[in-house]
Amino acid sequence: MTKKILVLFPNDWDRGELAREKYARDFEFIFEGADLFKPPGVLRLPFFRPTRWIEKLAKKYANAKVDGVMSSDEYVGAAIAAALAKKLGLPHAEPDHIIAAQHKYFSRMRQEAAVPEAIPDFDIVPLARPLVMPKLAFPFFVKPVKGTFSLFAAKVDDEAALRKHLNFKPHERLLLRVVTAPFNDLLRAFTKLDRDANAFVAESLISGVQVTLDGFVFDGDVEIMGVVDSVMFPGTSTFERFDYPSRLLSKEVRDRMVDIAKKMVRGLGMTHAQFNIEMFYDDKTDAIRVIEINPRLSYQFADLYENVDGTNTYDVLIDLTLGRRPTFEKGAGKYKFASSFVLRTFQGKKFVDVPAERDIDAFAKQYDDARLRIYGRRGQSLAGEMRAMGSYRYGIINVGAGSLLDLFAIYNDALEKLPFRFA
Numbered sequence: 001m002t003k004k005i006l007v008l009f010p011n012d013w014d015r016g017e018l019a020r021e022k023y024a025r026d027f028e029f030i031f032e033g034a035d036l037f038k039p040p041g042v043l044r045l046p047f048f049r050p051t052r053w054i055e056k057l058a059k060k061y062a063n064a065k066v067d068g069v070m071s072s073d074e075y076v077g078a079a080i081a082a083a084l085a086k087k088l089g090l091p092h093a094e095p096d097h098i099i100a101a102q103h104k105y106f107s108r109m110r111q112e113a114a115v116p117e118a119i120p121d122f123d124i125v126p127l128a129r130p131l132v133m134p135k136l137a138f139p140f141f142v143k144p145v146k147g148t149f150s151l152f153a154a155k156v157d158d159e160a161a162l163r164k165h166l167n168f169k170p171h172e173r174l175l176l177r178v179v180t181a182p183f184n185d186l187l188r189a190f191t192k193l194d195r196d197a198n199a200f201v202a203e204s205l206i207s208g209v210q211v212t213l214d215g216f217v218f219d220g221d222v223e224i225m226g227v228v229d230s231v232m233f234p235g236t237s238t239f240e241r242f243d244y245p246s247r248l249l250s251k252e253v254r255d256r257m258v259d260i261a262k263k264m265v266r267g268l269g270m271t272h273a274q275f276n277i278e279m280f281y282d283d284k285t286d287a288i289r290v291i292e293i294n295p296r297l298s299y300q301f302a303d304l305y306e307n308v309d310g311t312n313t314y315d316v317l318i319d320l321t322l323g324r325r326p327t328f329e330k331g332a333g334k335y336k337f338a339s340s341f342v343l344r345t346f347q348g349k350k351f352v353d354v355p356a357e358r359d360i361d362a363f364a365k366q367y368d369d370a371r372l373r374i375y376g377r378r379g380q381s382l383a384g385e386m387r388a389m390g391s392y393r394y395g396i397i398n399v400g401a402g403s404l405l406d407l408f409a410i411y412n413d414a415l416e417k418l419p420f421r422f423a
Helices: 012-018 050-060 077-087 095-102 104-114 159-166 170-190 251-267 299-309 313-321 357-366 383-389 404-417
Strands: 003-008 027-032 068-070 122-126 140-144 154-156 199-204 209-218 221-232 239-244 272-282 287-294 337-345 351-353 371-374 392-401
Touching: 003 077, 012 027, 012 299, 012 313, 012 371, 050 077, 050 170, 068 077, 068 313, 077 095, 077 170, 095 104, 095 170, 095 272, 095 287, 104 122, 104 199, 104 251, 104 287, 140 159, 140 170, 154 159, 209 251, 209 299, 209 313, 221 251, 221 299, 239 299, 251 272, 251 287, 272 313, 299 313, 299 337, 299 392, 337 404, 357 371, 357 404, 383 392, 392 404
Parallel strands: 003 027, 003 068
Antiparallel strands: 122 199, 140 154, 140 199, 209 221, 209 272, 221 239, 239 337, 272 287, 337 392, 371 392
């Protein structure tokens, strides 16, 4: 029988993957909710209250014979999906576990209790006057307790820099409260946590080789699917590509990371969920440090795992959503290597040209296992993202291949056949 699954806040990756023929016979996907950080959804953000929306959806789907609720959304979607599934009596993650993992201060506290050796020094920074200095030595990194897209995150070198960074203008304070309000609504409704998200967290600086561990937990059993390398553009901290399986770290280091990840997930109380954990390895000190945990799938890496291991991260999420133990077998895919290449420019003021539909179709036919996402449109100004990020991301190409030579050959062929121009 066809399973009916409710998908909350679907993004382009969700719609693309879930529309594949492999799912058409067995699943019906129903989409609810617009991206709250893009038009037209952004117009709803100041008025959006998750608890009201959960009640509305619960009434709408009470008798619709839905089999599961899922979301890949990194903002509030995962927590809302857990709460709605629980309310409908469907398989679910515990909402309070998801929310606590996303609350950067309480998440750090639980991480420290579970794996103290892997957690940087940290402290809470209330948005209050006079400013209470965190108990950390400068320089350190400061970020919102609940943010998105690295909004308002920064490295501060001294007390003056911290005061300047947190001296928000009235419209910035309003924006912060608009962003945190939906999360605070969930926090009050589903947890007993005694600090809302209207604060910042200070953390000691960490560095090294950056990787992501993807995994899931079913009935309390934690499984790590793999380790993905984050490769930066030379001389920057900007992602150039993501490689799977990891080639930057030794098996001994990866095994240590897996052990840390399993202990941390258990320490966060998670028993039924998908997650990805970002970590650093410093070869000078042999230290592993946790950057953060995201209690959701890595949608950008979905087909990387399918190419190498035969199982897409959406396959895992669907199984968890339906209350089934995911099946995952390393090395069962068609290819030995997979990468997600980030197309990015560090100069230019305007997006002059994008590939024509015929170019995209021709590339897709030639490399039918590849994935292509294009961001931006002809004539679009790059100024906003250039100011914020120092560069502009205009596309992503995911590729699988039997050799590294073939992998990079396909990528270079894409650059030649998919013309992008900037002025």
